[in-house]
Amino acid sequence: MERTDGIAGDIVAALGLLTRLPLPVRGVDRGAGAAWAWPLAGLVVALLAVVIAGVAHWAGLPVVLSAGLLVASAVVMTGALHEDGLADVADGFWGGYTVARRLEIMKDSRIGSYGVIALVLSLGLRWQAVAVLMSGAWVGPVLAAALLSRAPMAVLSQEMANARGSGLSQSVGRPGQAVAATGLLVALGLSVLVAGPGAIWVALLVAGAALCAAGLARAKIGGQTGDVLGATQQVCEIVALCAFAAMV
Numbered sequence: 001m002e003r004t005d006g007i008a009g010d011i012v013a014a015l016g017l018l019t020r021l022p023l024p025v026r027g028v029d030r031g032a033g034a035a036w037a038w039p040l041a042g043l044v045v046a047l048l049a050v051v052i053a054g055v056a057h058w059a060g061l062p063v064v065l066s067a068g069l070l071v072a073s074a075v076v077m078t079g080a081l082h083e084d085g086l087a088d089v090a091d092g093f094w095g096g097y098t099v100a101r102r103l104e105i106m107k108d109s110r111i112g113s114y115g116v117i118a119l120v121l122s123l124g125l126r127w128q129a130v131a132v133l134m135s136g137a138w139v140g141p142v143l144a145a146a147l148l149s150r151a152p153m154a155v156l157s158q159e160m161a162n163a164r165g166s167g168l169s170q171s172v173g174r175p176g177q178a179v180a181a182t183g184l185l186v187a188l189g190l191s192v193l194v195a196g197p198g199a200i201w202v203a204l205l206v207a208g209a210a211l212c213a214a215g216l217a218r219a220k221i222g223g224q225t226g227d228v229l230g231a232t233q234q235v236c237e238i239v240a241l242c243a244f245a246a247m248v
Helices: 006-018 031-058 063-078 081-095 099-107 113-133 139-159 168-172 177-195 198-221 226-246
Strands: none
Touching: 006 031, 031 063, 031 139, 031 168, 031 177, 063 081, 063 113, 081 099, 081 113, 081 198, 081 226, 099 198, 113 139, 113 226, 139 177, 139 198, 139 226, 177 198, 198 226
16 A cells, blocks of 8 residues: 655545545544644545536536535535534434433434434535525635534544544544644635635634534533544534625
């Protein structure tokens, strides 16, 4: 298996972990040290999705369908990794009455009614928010939302113990404070660069959403799992896209 070192290696590792793009290195090989680059993985996915949606819209596809194509292409490129986490968390947190039962439900590959509802709301809200954004300057906000929604995953992973003791999050490990902080700075800096100063206010809303997700996870299962990190990304992206849409 090919190895790549340094910053480029961390970026490739982040893409290998968080996407289904064909890459020479998988993210678990470099562990949590590459967590600072998770926002950059989101940026790459968003860039490709923006190109696909932009070409479709240029070719005559209506805005609402182009927006749907953007969301769909991003889901395909990530292998629905974050959506799967959201569905599992919704089913587990509201379908179980004990920590053990919630974790058991979250591990089950079958999806329940809570998970279906969560997915419908997530896809629908993101689709409509992107459609609103596409009536104006939309590329920067879409890229910024992808960046800002991935940074909290490293923070939660660093601050919260793994609730299960196994799984993808456990195998990747817990990033250090410097790694998580670097991810935050990368996400915020690039978001301001692509979307302007308004991204700072959106980042504050995203931080609030991440804190709520962390508090809920502590209350329900006493920590984080890969599903919790994925669900947090989804919630944060919804908040970011809706906040940017409110500015249009």
